[in-house]
Amino acid sequence: MVESRGVACEFCGMWRLCFPGKVAGLRMRQVRIARGRVLYRSGDRVDAIYMIRSGCIKEIEGSTALRETVVNFALPGELLSFQSLGCQSSRTTGVAVEVSHVCVVPWQALNQLCANSPTLACEFMRLLAIAGAAARDSLSLIRDKAANQRIAGFLLNLCARMQVRGVAGQELHLSMNRDDIANYLGIRSETVSRCLTELARQELISVRAKRVQILNMDGLRRRYVDA
């Protein structure tokens, strides 16, 4: 964390995305985090939740340093470190995949606001439930799916999440490297490569390094997801 400055939610262009409803009076700390740096570490006490403003944070669940697994890529507008609120300490580590900007919302402060506003509390529960559903989505992305189906689903999923946040679809950046994608999808990086080139051969996408373009979204979905 290099820079850190305070900012009021009212002046943040994204605040209605992270907490729909009025959250007046809640001041956030905003941090800039360089590529490869750790935002929060597994084992840390969870005293805040994070909202991604730009970039991409990967959540890794490292039982050991040897066998780490990527459980999530948090995109701009999305919330992070929810799941750990139930526990004393975080079970995941958050690492910036590229230069990112993140809002830090102190749990203490949010909790107090919730206590005073039942409406906000309910709204927050809804967000929690949605986060839980997202975890299930990533499950259905993996299970019982062939490698090329996982890749196709992954791309479409990223695309959809970008669109929710208002960013134009089709053009994806894939700031994470092939190993991270492979890890996340439960396959090898070589297989990621092969699948991408195979999809490109079918002219469903075009690939140039980290820049991926979806050429035929319908075809992609019909041939690999619905099938």
Add this chain to the structure above:
Amino acid sequence: MVESRGVACEFCGMWRLCFPGKVAGLRMRQVRIARGRVLYRSGDRVDAIYMIRSGCIKEIEGSTALRETVVNFALPGELLSFQSLGCQSSRTTGVAVEVSHVCVVPWQALNQLCANSPTLACEFMRLLAIAGAAARDSLSLIRDKAANQRIAGFLLNLCARMQVRGVAGQELHLSMNRDDIANYLGIRSETVSRCLTELARQELISVRAKRVQILNMDGLRRRYVDA
């Protein structure tokens, strides 16, 4: 749903398991549900959450009637239909795997209690967060794991969940059939069979139809989970 009777939480032997903390004044409806019958259907409006008292409810996520997937087996003492609170309608269908008894907690009533008691609201958020974490657990059970690792993990997971609720471990019932297990783990029922017999051959477990006994829990964990 054949029978349905009202019951006060105070007189339920399990009430402190489902909502730790005082939830005085909340009356539940209790239902009996026969094997194979539907508790709630995908698309239904979500106006209640369920607590399993006995039996087992499988949650299936049916994109189509053709390609259904089992996303969870809810065991006695566990909560159901959390994830859907965020949406207008349920995205999963709950089906009884065997004769089961379930408490129905009206969301409306619970919501009102939360509004009056910040403590309860926080407690409930904690439960939501835990439910989200459970979804992740089932992800790490599947991804990047060989079939026999999934089976071993599945058995140990069931075992642990039974023990949390006070029921003795070691002896598992597996009221669901092989197809459901296979579906849940993202493999084929034939593979489930082969893995179970393989584990039995190594004298880590013993299998007789739906009755599975864990003979060597440590060995099971060391050889298939930690590996």
Add this chain to the structure above:
DNA sequence: CGTTGAGTTGATGGAACTCAAATAGCGTGG
């Protein structure tokens, strides 16, 4: 121009899927 790291491509073996047949459970009715 050589080095380094990420990404791609090729060849091979093993694990899991598929299809098919055999067997075991289990409830039903004689």
Add this chain to the structure above:
DNA sequence: CCACGCTATTTGAGTTCCATCAACTCAACG
């Protein structure tokens, strides 16, 4: 109580798909 039939489960043989290991391309950088 036993025979019967139905379904669930197990076992077998052949095939497909992905992991593995290794070589190779390409771009960035000193």
